[in-house]
Amino acid sequence: MSFGSFDAHSGSNQSASAEINMVPLIDVMLVLLVIFLIAAPLITHSINVQLPQVNAQAIDTQQESLDVTITAEGEVFFADTLVEMSALSEFLERYQSQAQEMEVRIRADEAVNYGLVAETMSALKEAGLNKIGFVTQAKAD
Secondary structure, rough: OOOOOOOOOOOOOOOOOOOOOHHHHHHHHHHHHHHHHHHHHHHOOOOOOOOEEOOOOOOOOOOOEEEEEOOOOOEEOOOOOEEEEHHHHHHHHHHHOOOOOOEEEEEEEOOHHHHHHHHHHHHHHHHOEEEEEEEEOOOOO
């Protein structure tokens, strides 16, 4: 690749090159891609819970789903939004229109009181969300 001079008095016949050097742009994009590939799995579950370990097979679903996380401290998160138990029914009203096709996945810490899980399930059922599943971790052999 040759570069021309912008100086009219230089006496050369070369004109300025209008090409963009793509190599630095490609390098930057590859670095961003690597950063994204490393960071994406870390972002999926930002709420730390210790899932129960069981011998169960994974189920692949393609349905729209709502992730409910119950921490060991008894905090209930819908996606990444903390919801108080007293305001749970009002919060779930926004999902009533999608209730028939939406699946709810409960990620409850193994130290959570069963009463809190049952209370959450009851609120989900009252909102019309009947497809409820539990997320567990595969038992290490």
